[in-house]
Amino acid sequence: MKAGAVGAGIIGTALLDRLGEAGWETGFVARRSGVYINGERLGDLDKYAEYCGGVDVAFLAIPTLDDGRTAFDYIHSFHRLGIPVVTCEKGAMSNYYDELEGSLDCIGYSATVGGGTRLLRYLREMQGRNIWEIHAIVNGTLNYIFDEVSSGRSLGEVVAETKKLGYAEPGEGSPLDVLNGELHDVAMKTAILFNISGVADKRIRAVDICYKPLDDDDLRRLMREASSRRYIVSISGENGDNDMIGGFEHNVDGWTISAGFRNIHENPLFQQLVPPGVNNALMIVEGEYGSDGTYVVKGQGAGAKPTISSMMKDADKLLKKKIFTIT
Numbered sequence: 001m002k003a004g005a006v007g008a009g010i011i012g013t014a015l016l017d018r019l020g021e022a023g024w025e026t027g028f029v030a031r032r033s034g035v036y037i038n039g040e041r042l043g044d045l046d047k048y049a050e051y052c053g054g055v056d057v058a059f060l061a062i063p064t065l066d067d068g069r070t071a072f073d074y075i076h077s078f079h080r081l082g083i084p085v086v087t088c089e090k091g092a093m094s095n096y097y098d099e100l101e102g103s104l105d106c107i108g109y110s111a112t113v114g115g116g117t118r119l120l121r122y123l124r125e126m127q128g129r130n131i132w133e134i135h136a137i138v139n140g141t142l143n144y145i146f147d148e149v150s151s152g153r154s155l156g157e158v159v160a161e162t163k164k165l166g167y168a169e170p171g172e173g174s175p176l177d178v179l180n181g182e183l184h185d186v187a188m189k190t191a192i193l194f195n196i197s198g199v200a201d202k203r204i205r206a207v208d209i210c211y212k213p214l215d216d217d218d219l220r221r222l223m224r225e226a227s228s229r230r231y232i233v234s235i236s237g238e239n240g241d242n243d244m245i246g247g248f249e250h251n252v253d254g255w256t257i258s259a260g261f262r263n264i265h266e267n268p269l270f271q272q273l274v275p276p277g278v279n280n281a282l283m284i285v286e287g288e289y290g291s292d293g294t295y296v297v298k299g300q301g302a303g304a305k306p307t308i309s310s311m312m313k314d315a316d317k318l319l320k321k322k323i324f325t326i327t
């Protein structure tokens with residue numbers, strides 16, 4: 001099998017190593033500075049399409065520096081060449097879902113939400129069922145920070161550790177900056193979750209979600225209540241939660257989509273949902289108040305390794321399906 005890669009940073013480089021170990025050949029590597037093969041520069045970045053010959057799958061691992069348009073354009077252009085795409089970039093799926101929905105069978109997107117848990121695949125399989133509500137923990141970094149602080153460690157120490165482990169963005173930001181830095185990530189993941197769930201006819205765009213950044217007072221309160229607070233996303237036909245710190249509420253088609261630091265003792269379902277450490281979790285409540293069952297998926301949510309293994313599984317599935325009728 002032959003791979004093309006767009007982005008060769010933390011994820012792209014480790015992914016290409018893993019693909020190499022699995023016997024894949026690398027067709028090209030596109031990065032801002034140009035297009036490469038085996039470390040040799042072949043040309044400018046805008047010429048990447050010339051090097052796509054024989055590529056079976058294109059892997060997209062670029063940061064979201066815009067609303068996802070750049071990633072969307074890459075996906076669209078690979079599809080026009082008949083090449084399926086596996087992506088871990090969240091902007092395209094969270095803001096251009098309407099445009100991509102017709103070609104989802106040619107996109108591996110599991111790594112955009114939930115790291116290695118594959119929770120989006122599970123959610124997609126539940127489409128059409130009588131979903132009453134959905135709750136999720138989709139940011140492993142925030143979950144890890146609050147889990148560790150609850151066990152008695154200081155916020156400063158835990159935040160420094162998340163940077164070292166590569167869970168949070170590296171840099172000089174304060175703990176408040178780091179927490180706020182994760183909120184955009186949650187908004188993008190929430191839009192993807194809602195759209196994939198198919199509970200409503202309408203789709204949403206992450207850019208339309210207005211979230212409230214945390215301020216110093218919020219942080220002080222959060223530290224006092226750390227053991228009972230987790231950042232939870234909920235999609236429900238009921239009204240939002242009044243006891244939420246930070247976050248957002250967005251209403252569409254009779255559904256309330258909300259997220260924030262919630263009190264996990266307020267809703268018994270949260271006891272089943274909240275995972276330890278850096279993990280992510282998804283809970284689907286089926287039938288009125290769960291009369292048809294409550295299902296939970298959990299697993300490692302942050303970090304390069306689970307992301308890469310999810311991307312490799314996606315590629316495998318795309319190649320097995322071989323449905324490349326791209327719309």
Ligand SMILES: NC(=O)c1ccc[n+]([C@@H]2O[C@H](COP(=O)([O-])OP(=O)(O)OC[C@H]3O[C@@H](n4cnc5c(N)ncnc54)[C@H](OP(=O)(O)O)[C@@H]3O)[C@@H](O)[C@H]2O)c1
Nearest residue numbers: 007008009010011031032033061062063088089303304307
């Ligand atoms: N790091 C993680 O643990 C993790 C986990 C889950 C998901 N993700 C997602 O994975 C993606 C990549 O993350 P990363 O940590 O690997 O980022 P990174 O280390 O900053 O690397 C980004 C790579 O993308 C290239 N790039 C940027 N803009 C580009 C463009 N327009 N066209 C072509 N290449 C471009 C860069 O080129 P240059 O090399 O020339 O600078 C670089 O090689 C992000 O969307 C992130 O949210 C990351």
